[in-house]
Amino acid sequence: MKTLKLALIGMLLTVAGVANASLIYQSGSYTYYEDVNGLEWVYASPCAGVGGCGNDVTLIDDFRFPTELDWNTSFVDLSALITAFEIDLNNTNACASAYFGSGFSHCDFGNVTAGYVWGAPTSIASSPTISFGETFLVRNQARSSIPEPTTLATLALGLLALRLRRKA
Template sequence: MQAVAVAVLSLSSQAFAAGVELGTEPPDSLIVTRNGLEWVWAGPCAGLAPSCGVVALHHGFGFATDSQWTTSFVSIADIASAFSGKCASPYFNTVWNHCDAGDITVGAIWQSPFAEPSHRNQPYSETFLVRTSNQVPEPAGLAFLGLGMLGLAAVRRTSRR
């Protein structure tokens, strides 16, 4: 009976990620940046139901398209290498606070074109999220910057006359 209680306690300490980290910005040390995209390993389950855990989207992170995957990575091994020790599950997953590296090595990555076909859409596949890097300026921001510079040049030219 005591062994069962210990097992339940150890599982419960892993199971509940809904602590202070959930919904907060993950630290830079857990973010992988590739080709203007920022990636996080959000948990050990599919991002949407049916799933063994729910992923909360926040801080601009969302589910990746095939194009975003292939822009950033070249293979399962590349993904595994990039995310070695970088689990952000406590920041995104409402059930689990860990990631399963073994799932990546067998190709169980949710909604990734690199995933093994039999694992791609499974509830137990690892979920990764992506957002546009803050290092890439938005077109509207560039337009306003350009207009501001033109305005400054015009003011400077008129003040010289």
């Protein structure tokens, strides 16, 4: 019985290690902001989303270029965008991400604070079409909640262990 318990624990640790080896969803790879209207925003690139700095932003993980309605529902003006992403010269965490394929991930705080925000309406951006304007992406929050294989394996092994314990 002791050998069986050790085998179960070993299997559990093996399955958990394999499942965590590759990430299903990388939330730590970009600067992220969730608004109260059900939208998730990311700081995607320090260049225009299309035709800026030589590479276009890649739309992945259900992110898309925001519409004027998205902008206006989430941010009343430029200062609301700056506050939401905590953009200032002391916050090096609020930088654009190379995750979206633009090839650039540096922080252009001056561009954002000057209103160089690509694709934003003029109520937010002073220069929404400039090639070095910062690009933000948006997606709806509704993401399916699919249990990871580790969760299911842990549950199955736990139920099996309980059953074996009752028989013993």
